[in-house]
Amino acid sequence: MRRRKSLSRWIEGNVVLPREVCADPGPMRLWPWHRGIVEAVEDPAIERITLVKPVRVGFSTLLHAVTAYHIAEAPAPILSVLPTDADCRRVMVSELERIFEASPNLEGKLPSPKLGDRTGQHRSTILHRLFDGGSLHFVAARAPRNLRGPTARILLCDEVDGMVLTDEGSPIDLAIDRTHSFGDRKIIIGSTPGDEETSLILPLYAQSDRRVFEVPCPDCGAFTEILWQHIQWEPDKPHTATFCCPSCGVLVDEKHKPAMVRKGRWRATGEANGHAGFRLNALVSLLANASWGKLAADFLLKKDDSERLKTFVTRFLGQGWRDEAETIDENALAARAEGFSLDRIPAEVVVITIGVDVQDDRLECSICGWSREGECLILGHMVIWGSPDDNETWQELEKLLRTRWKHPHGGELQVDAACVDSGDGDWTDCVYRFCFPRAGRRVMAIKGAPGSRPSIAFSKSKTKGGRLWIVGVDTVKTIIVSRLARAKGIRFSAELEPTYFEQLASERRVVRFIRGRPIHRFERIPGAQAEALDCLTYAFAARAAVQIPLDQREDDLRAPPAARVPPPVVVQSRWMTERR
Numbered sequence: 001m002r003r004r005k006s007l008s009r010w011i012e013g014n015v016v017l018p019r020e021v022c023a024d025p026g027p028m029r030l031w032p033w034h035r036g037i038v039e040a041v042e043d044p045a046i047e048r049i050t051l052v053k054p055v056r057v058g059f060s061t062l063l064h065a066v067t068a069y070h071i072a073e074a075p076a077p078i079l080s081v082l083p084t085d086a087d088c089r090r091v092m093v094s095e096l097e098r099i100f101e102a103s104p105n106l107e108g109k110l111p112s113p114k115l116g117d118r119t120g121q122h123r124s125t126i127l128h129r130l131f132d133g134g135s136l137h138f139v140a141a142r143a144p145r146n147l148r149g150p151t152a153r154i155l156l157c158d159e160v161d162g163m164v165l166t167d168e169g170s171p172i173d174l175a176i177d178r179t180h181s182f183g184d185r186k187i188i189i190g191s192t193p194g195d196e197e198t199s200l201i202l203p204l205y206a207q208s209d210r211r212v213f214e215v216p217c218p219d220c221g222a223f224t225e226i227l228w229q230h231i232q233w234e235p236d237k238p239h240t241a242t243f244c245c246p247s248c249g250v251l252v253d254e255k256h257k258p259a260m261v262r263k264g265r266w267r268a269t270g271e272a273n274g275h276a277g278f279r280l281n282a283l284v285s286l287l288a289n290a291s292w293g294k295l296a297a298d299f300l301l302k303k304d305d306s307e308r309l310k311t312f313v314t315r316f317l318g319q320g321w322r323d324e325a326e327t328i329d330e331n332a333l334a335a336r337a338e339g340f341s342l343d344r345i346p347a348e349v350v351v352i353t354i355g356v357d358v359q360d361d362r363l364e365c366s367i368c369g370w371s372r373e374g375e376c377l378i379l380g381h382m383v384i385w386g387s388p389d390d391n392e393t394w395q396e397l398e399k400l401l402r403t404r405w406k407h408p409h410g411g412e413l414q415v416d417a418a419c420v421d422s423g424d425g426d427w428t429d430c431v432y433r434f435c436f437p438r439a440g441r442r443v444m445a446i447k448g449a450p451g452s453r454p455s456i457a458f459s460k461s462k463t464k465g466g467r468l469w470i471v472g473v474d475t476v477k478t479i480i481v482s483r484l485a486r487a488k489g490i491r492f493s494a495e496l497e498p499t500y501f502e503q504l505a506s507e508r509r510v511v512r513f514i515r516g517r518p519i520h521r522f523e524r525i526p527g528a529q530a531e532a533l534d535c536l537t538y539a540f541a542a543r544a545a546v547q548i549p550l551d552q553r554e555d556d557l558r559a560p561p562a563a564r565v566p567p568p569v570v571v572q573s574r575w576m577t578e579r580r
Contacts, residue, residue: 008038011038011068011069014072014073016104017099021064021095022061031058031261031286033057034058034062036213041066047185048188048208049186050190051188053192053280055192056289064096064099066188067136067154070134078135079150082138083140083142083163087159088139113126113129144168152178155175155176164451170200196322210277211268215260218259219250222247228283228317231283243283254291261284283295283317328504328505333505337492340377340491342493343405347407349369352367353416353542353546354542355539355541356421356538358431364534366532366538368539374489376483376489376536380495381535400415416548419538420445422468423448442546444545447459453470455541456472471541472541476540477507477533481507504533505528506524
């Protein structure tokens with residue numbers, strides 16, 4: 001009887017990575033940290049594997065190799081769950097298919113999509129492939145109904161912190177339910193972590209045996225998990241970054257890292273029968289762009305911007321993000337006011353957006369200027385009094401949207417985009433009538449939606465003859481609150497009223513548990529008004545919709561304003577008013 005190769009040997013002997021999938025194409029070579037994971041996949045005593053992963057360490061590619069193994073060598077029903085349909089198609093078509101095409105020993109092993117017979121039986125599709133002894137089914141976590149049918153012995157869930165809770169519960173739990181009929185099931189769940197409080201991957205890792213990857217110091221031989229606090233560099237010289245051994249204090253140069261990583265090992269820090277957990281960061285990556293010097297330089301660029309720092313902490317350090325700055329003091333905000341306004345626009349402003357909140361008796365409008373670096377300068381806030389069903393109210397808004405303001409460079413600025421809230425059902429049609437004809441000027445009717453969403457995106461279908469825009473209010477407010485609390489990224493005109501600052505501090509981000517899962521939400525402080533915060537949220541969303549070449553905009557601002565051509569005088573003929 002032929003003895004089956006170990007999974008490590010099989011991968012390195014059969015899987016070829018094309019350039020479309022890997023920056024270093026050719027036969028796949030496992031990194032040292034891959035081997036412990038592969039051994040856990042092979043071990044029949046381990047049922048569950050949890051991966052807390054950064055970028056630049058090849059975890060997703062390893063999952064592709066495991067999938068290929070269970071198609072070509074050890075056939076089994078495989079279920080792969082990713083956050084969205086687009087992710088499923090990308091992985092299948094742009095990555096997995098390319099690996100099979102590039103690997104001579106895998107040629108023809110992954111069935112191509114075909115129509116099948118008229119009864120629809122035994123049919124392969126783009127995301128569902130049938131092969132001898134098994135199947136491969138890709139399912140988006142946002143479509144829980146698709147998890148009701150397929151059963152699987154091998155379950156692969158990738159980037160689970162990008163998944164959202166559905167009406168039927170956690171997509172991970174739904175997926176695991178599809179494996180219950182297999183006594184030899186294998187459940188592999190991995191992700192780059194997101195927010196610490198709402199992460200799905202971090203609690204799973206906590207339930208495992210919590211393995212960490214340690215490397216030996218070339219001087220004293222002590223094994224250490226390299227952490228960010230161990231990386232040191234000379235002031236303003238990130239290229240001098242070195243590893244400071246916590247055991248002996250010796251500074252270890254980057255050139256020693258390959259030898260250290262080759263001798264690396266996984267060490268369990270907890271106990272959990274049948275559940276192996278692996279945590280890694282990019283500090284052990286051997287890719288050139290993950291050198292300690294380049295990571296230090298990247299950190300220095302992002303450390304003062306919480307949104308950018310979050311990506312560094314989660315994607316490179318593989319750590320959950322905890323935002324410590326949630327309390328906003330309106331008096332501290334007011335104290336930061338500066339001497340600029342709509343009449344005295346600072347030179348760094350190159351874009352203007354407006355956020356409009358619709359109330360029963362008024363329109364509230366925040367006018368924001370934006371620098372090239374994304375800094376927001378709140379230039380002014382005005383209230384247009386009048387009912388939304390009165391045309392004069394909207395005429396006043398139109399006048400504001402067409403206003404031109406002098407720029408210090410000599411040119412003029414006008415509104416580049418505006419978001420008008422249509423969420424109040426009483427005035428929705430009025431907002432549509434105003435915004436839809438002006439869509440070409442980026443005057444957008446918007447509706448806020450909670451949860452993990454883009455700052456702004458088209459709705460999926462047209463509404464009453466126009467296109468509604470959906471604003472991810474939780475996403476935008478998280479950015480705003482973080483900037484306000486850290487006193488970075490948002491500046492204020494001294495002409496803003498004290499109530500404006502009170503309203504900016506009107507909400508708090510809290511965690512609420514829904515079906516057992518922690519969810520971030522913004523909740524109003526009892527008795528507080530929030531129009532200013534809403535307007536600023538919409539102005540932020542409007543900026544995300546502006547895509548213009550800023551170099552050209554700055555050149556235009558330095559050019560003298562073009563002479564304005566007065567509108568033609570229209571003389572009405574007498575016969576149009578005469579009775580016949």
